[in-house]
Amino acid sequence: MPDVLARQVVSTVSLAPKAAISGIRAPIWRATSPPMAWVSGSSAAATRRTQAAGSVERVMATGCGICAKWSKLLRASIHSPEDDRGDFCQISSTKNNNSWEEGRMPQHHDIVVIGAGFSGLYAVHKFRDELGLSVKGFDAAGGVGGTWWWNRYPGARCDIESVHYAYSFSEEIQKRWTWSERFAAQPEILSYLEFVADTLDLRRAFTFGTRITSAVWDDEDHVWTVSTSDGGVCTTRFLIAASGNLSIPKPPDFAGLDRFKGEVYTTSQWPHHPVDFTGKRVGIIGTGSTGIQVIQEVAKQAAHLTVFQRTPNFALPLGNESLSEEKRRWVADHHAEIRAGARETFMGIPFERPEISGTLVPAEARKAKYDRLWSKGGWPLLVSSYADVLSSQAVNDDVADYVRDKIRARVTKPGVAELLCPTDHPFATKRLAFETDYFDIFNQDNVDLIDVRTKPVEHLTERGIVAGGVEYPLDVLIFAIGFDSVTGPLVHLGLVGRNGATLAERWQDGPRNYLGIAMHDFPNLFTITGPTSAVALYNNPLAIEDHVDLATDAVRYTLDRGADMIEATAEAEEHWSRIVNGLLGLTLFPKAKSWYMGANIDGKRTGTYIFTGSAQLYRQMTAEMQQLGYGGFVVGTRRAALPPMMKLDPAVLGLMGVLQGQGTKALHDCTVEETRALVDSFSMLQGDARDVEVTATAYPTKTGERPVRVYRPKGRAGLLPVVVFCHGGGFIAGSIDAIDKPCRALADDLGLVVVAPGYRLAPEHPFPAATDDTFAALEWAAVHAARFGGDADRLVVAGESAGGLLAAVAALRARDGGGPRVAAQVLITPAIDGAAKTASRVEYAEGPILSTKAAEGMFAAYLAGTGAEHSPLASPVHAASLAGLPPCLVLSAECDPLRDEGEDYARRLAAAGVEVRSIRLDGLIHAAFSMAGVIPRARDFTVQIGEFLGAVLGRADAQPTRAAGE
Numbered sequence: 012m013p014d015v016l017a018r019q020v021v022s023t024v025s026l027a028p029k030a031a032i033s034g035i036r037a038p039i040w041r042a043t044s045p046p047m048a049w050v051s052g053s054s055a056a057a058t059r060r061t062q063a064a065g066s067v068e069r070v071m072a073t074g075c076g077i078c079a080k081w082s083k084l085l086r087a088s089i090h091s092p093e094d095d096r097g098d099f100c101q102i103s104s105t106k107n108n109n110s111w112e113e114g115r116m117p118q119h120h121d122i123v124v125i126g127a128g129f130s131g132l133y134a135v136h137k138f139r140d141e142l143g144l145s146v147k148g149f150d151a152a153g154g155v156g157g158t159w160w161w162n163r164y165p166g167a168r169c170d171i172e173s174v175h176y177a178y179s180f181s182e183e184i185q186k187r188w189t190w191s192e193r194f195a196a197q198p199e200i201l202s203y204l205e206f207v208a209d210t211l212d213l214r215r216a217f218t219f220g221t222r223i224t225s226a227v228w229d230d231e232d233h234v235w236t237v238s239t240s241d242g243g244v245c246t247t248r249f250l251i252a253a254s255g256n257l258s259i260p261k262p263p264d265f266a267g268l269d270r271f272k273g274e275v276y277t278t279s280q281w282p283h284h285p286v287d288f289t290g291k292r293v294g295i296i297g298t299g300s301t302g303i304q305v306i307q308e309v310a311k312q313a314a315h316l317t318v319f320q321r322t323p324n325f326a327l328p329l330g331n332e333s334l335s336e337e338k339r340r341w342v343a344d345h346h347a348e349i350r351a352g353a354r355e356t357f358m359g360i361p362f363e364r365p366e367i368s369g370t371l372v373p374a375e376a377r378k379a380k381y382d383r384l385w386s387k388g389g390w391p392l393l394v395s396s397y398a399d400v401l402s403s404q405a406v407n408d409d410v411a412d413y414v415r416d417k418i419r420a421r422v423t424k425p426g427v428a429e430l431l432c433p434t435d436h437p438f439a440t441k442r443l444a445f446e447t448d449y450f451d452i453f454n455q456d457n458v459d460l461i462d463v464r465t466k467p468v469e470h471l472t473e474r475g476i477v478a479g480g481v482e483y484p485l486d487v488l489i490f491a492i493g494f495d496s497v498t499g500p501l502v503h504l505g506l507v508g509r510n511g512a513t514l515a516e517r518w519q520d521g522p523r524n525y526l527g528i529a530m531h532d533f534p535n536l537f538t539i540t541g542p543t544s545a546v547a548l549y550n551n552p553l554a555i556e557d558h559v560d561l562a563t564d565a566v567r568y569t570l571d572r573g574a575d576m577i578e579a580t581a582e583a584e585e586h587w588s589r590i591v592n593g594l595l596g597l598t599l600f601p602k603a604k605s606w607y608m609g610a611n612i613d614g615k616r617t618g619t620y621i622f623t624g625s626a627q628l629y630r631q632m633t634a635e636m637q638q639l640g641y642g643g644f645v646v647g648t649r650r651a652a653l654p655p656m657m658k659l660d661p662a663v664l665g666l667m668g669v670l671q672g673q674g675t676k677a678l679h680d681c682t683v684e685e686t687r688a689l690v691d692s693f694s695m696l697q698g699d700a701r702d703v704e705v706t707a708t709a710y711p712t713k714t715g716e717r718p719v720r721v722y723r724p725k726g727r728a729g730l731l732p733v734v735v736f737c738h739g740g741g742f743i744a745g746s747i748d749a750i751d752k753p754c755r756a757l758a759d760d761l762g763l764v765v766v767a768p769g770y771r772l773a774p775e776h777p778f779p780a781a782t783d784d785t786f787a788a789l790e791w792a793a794v795h796a797a798r799f800g801g802d803a804d805r806l807v808v809a810g811e812s813a814g815g816l817l818a819a820v821a822a823l824r825a826r827d828g829g830g831p832r833v834a835a836q837v838l839i840t841p842a843i844d845g846a847a848k849t850a851s852r853v854e855y856a857e858g859p860i861l862s863t864k865a866a867e868g869m870f871a872a873y874l875a876g877t878g879a880e881h882s883p884l885a886s887p888v889h890a891a892s893l894a895g896l897p898p899c900l901v902l903s904a905e906c907d908p909l910r911d912e913g914e915d916y917a918r919r920l921a922a923a924g925v926e927v928r929s930i931r932l933d934g935l936i937h938a939a940f941s942m943a944g945v946i947p948r949a950r951d952f953t954v955q956i957g958e959f960l961g962a963v964l965g966r967a968d969a970q971p972t973r974a975a976g977e
């Protein structure tokens with residue numbers, strides 16, 4: 012038995028009456044009266060449990076089966092939960108099997124699962140059937156199904172295609188179940204979940220009709236004490252909140268609701284019997300996804316329907332159809348190929364990949380694309396159009412205009428179309444809705460649309476609703492007003508963590524957690540598809556499977572290490588908050604008052620409730636966390652370091668998401684041609700081109716002329732410092748075209764003449780071609796500076812990445828060759844040493860953008876068997892001395908495999924007496940300097956260069972030197 016667990020049992024036993032010591036696995040204690048709750052551990056722990064249980068009068072003790080069970084599990088490779096039913100923790104038994112009767116102790120479980128929807132069912136299966144743990148589930152509903160048990164309103168159906176809106180973990184289930192429609196309706200989805208529950212024998216794990224009223228963490232015994240609405244109490248080592256994101260309805264708070272004499276329904280608590288609207292006057296409040304679904308159905312039956320709309324929504328055609336028997340079978344048989352690669356996409360559905368930006372595409376081509384995607388039905392207009400539709404206002408406006416035109420084309424009643432056109436929020440920043448004949452029903456005589464922004468609902472009367480001073484008589488009123496989403500279901504569980512911290516208090520300012528699944532001070536709790544995880548924009552069944560798999564793995568990992576507790580660190584929460592807030596800030600979502608933003612509930616803090624990077628990115632981050640031994644968690648007493656991706660600037664993560672969405676190949680997998688194309692394509696990430704004077708000319712080299720561009724800011728008088736800027740691209744890629752925008756920006760922002768030489772690339776032109784060319788360019792710039800209004804006395808050599816190395820070598824050659832006189836060198840994320848074996852080459856071996864493997868491959872291509880490995884012209888680290896080199900700025904990026912070699916070089920320069928400024932930019936990556944269009948903090952490079960040159964060249968000004976050659 013692991014130490015920690017042994018300690019726990021000992022402390023439990025020490026408080027127990029003698030009889031309990033031997034009775035750990037059997038009912039051992041009979042109370043007289045009244046019913047008693049169970050507590051164990053220290054008196055403080057006992058008090059806490061007492062509070063949790065509500066009516067504790069005696070102290071009892073029990074043991075925990077998990078330790079014995081897990082060691083048994085480790086001992087024996089075959090383990091059946093059935094074996095354990097009489098074996099573990101059978102200390103209590105009641106008709107509900109979770110509370111205690113007189114004289115019984117509450118049952119202890121390894122795992123308690125809250126909820127019997129998609130998440131809870133799969134969680135029971137994983138923990139019970141795969142890990143072999145004792146699992147108890149609760150659900151307030153009368154059966155399995157979660158949201159699909161409650162939301163039985165007419166028209167309820169999923170808007171993800173049925174084959175995708177299903178579990179993927181079981182080949183058998185996918186093959187056996189067939190879907191009758193492209194987008195399944197609620198009854199069929201509920202039947203599917205019942206089928207899954209029966210196939211896997213999951214129902215027996217649950218107590219239905221029972222709500223969790225509190226769950227309190229005991230920090231001494233490392234268990235949760237769970238209280239339920241039937242008065243029951245049980246304990247559990249691990250708590251799985253599979254309570255969904257949309258399970259707490261927003262309460263209707265309309266004045267006079269209790270006076271209304273008609274029928275009242277809430278979509279999310281719909282009765283189990285059919286509701287007949289024939290001949291009735293129906294009113295519906297709410298036009299979100301639910302409202303739109305129910306409205307289009309009720310309009311077909313009701314004598315009259317009045318829709319009270321506060322915000323029109325973007326609704327796209329669903330494109331539903333019923334599937335023939337043959338097609339159903341085919342879909343089931345081909346599920347694997349239909350779903351292939353789903354998890355490697357933005358949304359967990361293998362839709363066509365979007366283009367990177369709509370801004371680069373002509374209007375006719377955009378329109379043609381929209382038409383094509385519109386006709387597919389469902390999500391493609393959002394996810395397959397342009398990757399920047401949720402971040403670029405211009406691109407979003409374009410799509411929004413397209414959708415509004417579609418609405419106008421369908422709604423013919425005067426004035427109604429404009430009311431139905433959303434104008435107060437960008438496209439898809441409120442959750443997209445999908446419809447079949449929603450817009451058409453407003454052309455019917457029996458349907459009226461009331462805009463409650465101009466005619467606010469004042470109150471209800473016995474007869475109906477008064478809005479804008481007019482009474483609308485109703486027989487039936489339906490609320491489709493949404494949910495206290497994402498955080499509501501968790502806050503309502505009454506979770507109390509370490510030191511009495513309640514979740515409600517903890518999340519007063521919005522949710523705070525790690526990866527959306529775990530929380531500091533709430534150990535051993537996993538929130539399936541919790542706030543800030545990838546769920547709102549990720550196909551739910553896959554998001555759920557991913558999270559349940561993660562929770563299962565975390566429990567297994569914890570127990571395998573002999574620990575009984577796993578908890579996210581405060582530091583990890585801090586980084587995760589920075590990331591999710593930053594990602595959200597890059598999008599247009601904050602412009603909408605939506606549940607995505609927590610803005611649909613009065614008094615709820617607006618903020619970051621969802622992960623707006625892609626599902627693929629989220630999965631990559633969780634995978635890295637797991638690979639690094641639960642980085643960012645404390646497991647037992649072992650604290651695992653934060654995963655490298657957690658340190659990234661959110662904009663970098665956003666970029667990674669976009670590149671993944673494009674299916675961009677890793678650099679180290681690219682051919683030379685592909686590398687060149689990829690590096691050139693990064694110019695799309697550079698923002699707008701500044702308006703500066705550009706001269707395209709040529710400079711002489713030993714092998715002929717090479718192109719060079721000279722940039723000078725407009726409207727600047729006098730001689731300006733001259734910066735010869737060597738582009739990056741790993742010696743095999745990059746060009747003066749690819750670096751055009753950053754050079755313009757440098758010139759414009761810092762008042763410089765920037766000289767950007769084109770140089771020969773490997774492998775066609777291996778070492779020393781690039782260094783010969785760039786040095787020739789430096790000589791040429793020194794001679795011709797004045798021609799472009801440049802001051803040769805303030806000649807700077809600079810470069811990024813491979814260009815940084817070329818710049819450093821040029822400075823060395825200038826020193827050793829007697830000129831030109833270089834006033835300063837600026838090395839931006841330089842590739843200083845192709846043979847470096849540094850920590851950063853290990854920590855960021857996979858990039859982002861540049862991997863160690865790619866860096867090594869490129870350097871090898873540059874040297875190309877020339878045997879120059881130890882030449883100072885190949886790397887300045889081989890120079891006999893670095894003394895006498897010009898002042899140097901080294902800008903390194905924290906998350907760059909080349910980080911350390913740049914910083915090491917700075918240290919060596921300093922040791923040689925060179926004036927050096929070495930600055931590491933947190934969270935940034937290789938090549939971030941030239942991605943200012945998507946990484947706002949790329950500006951930090953420019954700011955640092957400006958400050959450095961200001962300081963160094965200011966002195967150079969005072970002591971002018973002549974460049975060699977003049």
Ligand code: N01
Nearest residue numbers: 168169170297298299300301302321322442491492493494
């Ligand atoms: O809830 P919502 P929903 N007076 O919050 C209005 C999922 N879902 O149940 O926008 C007047 O989106 C409110 O107006 P406003 C899906 O994720 C999935 O429709 O706040 N109106 C809005 O129009 C979805 O996003 C499917 O101005 C009031 C509506 O009520 C999520 O569930 C199907 C009001 C609420 O819209 C929630 O959708 C259905 C007031 N006081 C739902 N208060 C699938 O197809 C609120 N409103 C899988």
